[in-house]
Amino acid sequence: MQTTQLPGFRYPVYDAQKTFRALLDAIARPGTLYPIPAKLQPPAGLTPACALASLTLLDLETRVWLPPDWPAEVEAWLRFHTGCSFVAETKSADFALLNANQVQLNAFSRGTTTDPETSATLLIQVADFSSGPKVELRGPGIQTREEIRPAISAQFWQQWQRYQDYPLGIDVFLFTADGVLGLPRSVNVELAQEVR
């Protein structure tokens, strides 16, 4: 097994706290973009924001799924810095790291009716928050409505509409290089008209 040479957090306590607050704000106000201020040098294949969130959330208690075609360096880096375990079965993952074009929502667990919190959380890397299909969000955390257009396919939003079954469902964070956008399961998504 390959061991990583790359460092993790520069200031483990403060960087984790700052990153967590960005994640908390993001999931509490879906559709609003929050910067992740901490700095770090991620392994190839991870954006800095997604890498910071991974170090903030993962540890030996979490089961993580990575796409099989991702560089081994990512797995080695996460294993070294967080001690998380990796699973091959998507349904048993607490967290999954993905690129925007790899998302298959219904592969992951939505939790159970008594324990909806056992569902998966997806950390998805997107190129930007401005070049995708326009969608309108409503729900808790949003005063009236929010319009966003992250670089993720219309199919993703259609899967969202079909597969989320509140209070069961999957919670998603979208990351660019330095920002995060939260999409809790409680959000209602409407695609703006013509979808190609």
Add this chain to the structure above:
Amino acid sequence: MTSLTQNFNFAYLDEQTKRTIRRTLLKAIAIPGHQIPFGSREMPLSYGWGTGGMQVTAAVIGQDDVFKVIDQGADDTTNAVNIRRFFEKVCGVETTESTSAATLIQTRHRIPETPLQEGQIMVYQVPIPEPLRWLEPSEVETRKMHALSEYGPMYVRLYEDITQFGQIATAYDYPVMVNQRYLMRPSPIPRFDNPKLNMSPAIQLFGAGREKRIYAVPPYTEVKSLDFEDYPFQVETWDKACEFCGSTESYLDEVVTDNDGGRLWICSDTDFCRSRGKREE
């Protein structure tokens, strides 16, 4: 940072515990009103003195936060002073008594009178998180009732109040429905504060240390106090004004002043009362 007590991690809790609480908080926000179990730790004060709220605060607080603690609305009561000093000691953060200057407010049994703003976080200390507990002692059963949205018994209880007293007599911990799905105990805040939960711009986090539960209400979320069409929800009113600031809109505490039945009414929110007093001088 030099004044920080050494030999403690920032905010007292170890990073592993903070991570589990943080993961729980993110799920709690995603499922507003749903109680999530967490591995509650021993804190350097007894269960029942706000250990749940303190653990949530410890997982959330950062160096840039301005921290306020209230106990029944007051900044200067034992519980509030102790918790505020504790976080001064283990975080070295700035503290305040002003509601509008605070970014993080830990509270026992009140919501400040001054309206909360976007960007603020409220942390509630919760003794009993389960709204159905006195109706159904079994945790297995109450979890099933939440899963099925089976909240009829709570309406029966409120109905029994009306048949006995002519009104819904629950004065604090008045049950609310969050995002039209989960029945939630708002912690023992007076019924008077319930409307402030609804569509609040602040993030509201609830921690129960002894009962090992965390739940949350995100900003701009519908929080409806249970009621009936013919017996709508009502808040308490007083025909008195605060003795100090003259307020007639705030929650008033009755204070007995002597042995001859002398009493006066004062604002329970000390910061609100003081800032009003200043304005009118």
